[in-house]
Amino acid sequence: MTDSVLYEQRDRIVLLTLNKPKARNPIDPDVIDALEAAVEKINGDTSVSCVVLTGAGDAFCAGGNVKEMQERKGMFGGSPVDMRRGYQQGIQRVPLAMYSLEVPSIAAVNGPAVGAGCDLAMMCDLRVAAENASFAESFLRVGLISGDGGAWFLPRVLGITRAYEMAFTGDPISAAKAETWGAVSQVVPKDKLLDEAFALAGRITRHPPQSLRMMKRLVRDGHESTLPQNLELAALMQAAAQHTEDQREAIDAFLAKREPVFKGK
Helix, strand or coil: CCCCEEEEEECCEEEEEECCHHHCCECCHHHHHHHHHHHHHHHCCCCCCEEEEEECCCCCECECCHHHHHHCCHHHCCCHHHHHHHHHHCCCHHHHHHHHCCCCEEEEECCEEECHHHHHHHHCCEEEEECCCEEECCHHHHCCCCCCCHHHHHHHHHCHHHHHHHHHHCCCEEHHHHHHCCCCCEEECHHHHHHHHHHHHHHHHCCCHHHHHHHHHHHHHCCCCCHHHHHHHHHHHHHHHCCCHHHHHHHHHHHHCCCCCCCCC
8 A cells, every 4th residue: 555545454444544634635646546456455355344434634535636627637637538538547446446345335534525535435335424524526616527436326325316416506515414314324523433433344344254245245236236136146145155164153153142253264
């Protein structure tokens, strides 16, 4: 990993921290590379069962660089063909990486999540927000659309009506409103944010690692598949799960009324 995104493993949980607090943690090329590399590493490491994603400093993620938009630099520069390629080879790697993440993910939203930063939070499976957090799908306010996958993720989190409201108005919503809308699991004091996110992650990681990864894929793919397709996938995964050592350990521990010890096998 690079200093742009800090990677720290605690037991079966990886904490990823966007680490450009002076710039409010924008999604720039360094961050894109680091997030993609982190997902690849986690997918290949069965000692990891959950990811917590947060931002350093007072903001979760400020999204794109508005100054570069004005100056037509970076992904905002070049011809229309150049821009299209820039998005595909740049920021659009983030939603593809987050979608491919095999373990559950929790966004610990410690402050404003703006534009692409709002979308990044929505790319996670769950969200825990500090009381001072806010969410803004603010692309239209600078004359843009959500080119980073937000139009795909947002309605899946909020439902189509709330997604339309956020996308069409660009207005920020508070953490409290995000909770009433179902966008976040809970709102907590800022100084308790990581504790609560890790507590939630702990309730997830207590389960057999391989079965947990299969459960995530089964639920995720249910959005896009027919019922017969999802049932077929479930049958295949159930057969695989019941041939793991950890599933046998889960049964033995349950019947013996003891804590299981899983090995990821």
